[in-house]
Amino acid sequence: MMSTKRDQIIETTCQLMEMQGYHATGLNQILAESGAPKGSLYYYFPKGKEELAIAAVEHTSRAIQGNINSVLTAVPEPAAAIKTFLTILAEKVAESGYQAGGPITAIALESASTNETLRETCHDAYQSWQDIFAQKLQTGGYSAAHAARLATLLIAAIEGAIILSRSARSPRPLQDVAQEIDLLLKCTHSG
Amino acid sequence: MMSTKRDQIIETTCQLMEMQGYHATGLNQILAESGAPKGSLYYYFPKGKEELAIAAVEHTSRAIQGNINSVLTAVPEPAAAIKTFLTILAEKVAESGYQAGGPITAIALESASTNETLRETCHDAYQSWQDIFAQKLQTGGYSAAHAARLATLLIAAIEGAIILSRSARSPRPLQDVAQEIDLLLKCTHSG
Numbered sequence: 391m392m393s394t395k396r397d398q399i400i401e402t403t404c405q406l407m408e409m410q411g412y413h414a415t416g417l418n419q420i421l422a423e424s425g426a427p428k429g430s431l432y433y434y435f436p437k438g439k440e441e442l443a444i445a446a447v448e449h450t451s452r453a454i455q456g457n458i459n460s461v462l463t464a465v466p467e468p469a470a471a472i473k474t475f476l477t478i479l480a481e482k483v484a485e486s487g488y489q490a491g492g493p494i495t496a497i498a499l500e501s502a503s504t505n506e507t508l509r510e511t512c513h514d515a516y517q518s519w520q521d522i523f524a525q526k527l528q529t530g531g532y533s534a535a536h537a538a539r540l541a542t543l544l545i546a547a548i549e550g551a552i553i554l555s556r557s558a559r560s561p562r563p564l565q566d567v568a569q570e571i572d573l574l575l576k577c578t579h580s581g
Numbered sequence: 582m583m584s585t586k587r588d589q590i591i592e593t594t595c596q597l598m599e600m601q602g603y604h605a606t607g608l609n610q611i612l613a614e615s616g617a618p619k620g621s622l623y624y625y626f627p628k629g630k631e632e633l634a635i636a637a638v639e640h641t642s643r644a645i646q647g648n649i650n651s652v653l654t655a656v657p658e659p660a661a662a663i664k665t666f667l668t669i670l671a672e673k674v675a676e677s678g679y680q681a682g683g684p685i686t687a688i689a690l691e692s693a694s695t696n697e698t699l700r701e702t703c704h705d706a707y708q709s710w711q712d713i714f715a716q717k718l719q720t721g722g723y724s725a726a727h728a729a730r731l732a733t734l735l736i737a738a739i740e741g742a743i744i745l746s747r748s749a750r751s752p753r754p755l756q757d758v759a760q761e762i763d764l765l766l767k768c769t770h771s772g
Contacts, residue, residue: 498744499683503600503747545741557703570730
């Protein structure tokens, strides 16, 4: 199936770029690890590595949007939903042996000052995750402006705590963040 | 001066690894950009790139400890001191054209699952910054345990907001985080 080959290439790109970053990941390694023939890579991504990286970030972004949505939909109250999301995340990062988490962080960092198109794609991904949290917070009575600021803090704290947890090889930083964010939401709850 | 040559090599390493990460930075590039002769690199860092990266992270860590200490010492009240630190940080990141900030993030991410010694060095750096904020919070009346959790949230939110600000090319994420952290500290202030 042609669409399966395209997906394989994209998923391999996501994994390699999460582990190694953008610059260290070459097209030959993507070809070798995805098992796709060279022709199909250039057929689906004629512009090469940048086009592939953009597709990979967009693919990851949609997957994470799905994860966030499924947890936030399952738990009605915003503070409880956010606590549940962070608890599950801490478990997932630990279960991966602290290898996974923050799938676009390396690309976002590398592209921030070197590749404008890729930088914008990463920015759009972060914004899309923020918007989901902000909307959930608004259902709890926060104004649109306050919900947006809280959602920014959430995404920032999640990104940072994943780095700290991986670096400490411990779920503790993510758990501490979950506890303090919960305290903040209880303090400021206006509903 | 021999110590100046060593410093030059370390500072070049810090800059290159901040921009490109650990894997993408080679010894030849460090030599070329620092202007140091090959012999002096092997004289000061006989074990090569890993030893150099560890020295670079430790150097960066001490510099940041100095920055945090100088702001937190200048402003007596913890919440005000932390707000000042974040405001200055947002300005610095903007002034760098969104190129600087989060100097060890790329190394921490890359080393998390590939280099145990370097991972521990990054972890120690994060811990040292956290400890300074935690101590300041304790002077405001927080228990040691609560101050440690808040300091973890702070370091996580700062790390993450730098990535978001660089990716958005805007000081806004750092400013939003400053505002929400201030709210949290005012809500939970037990002094």
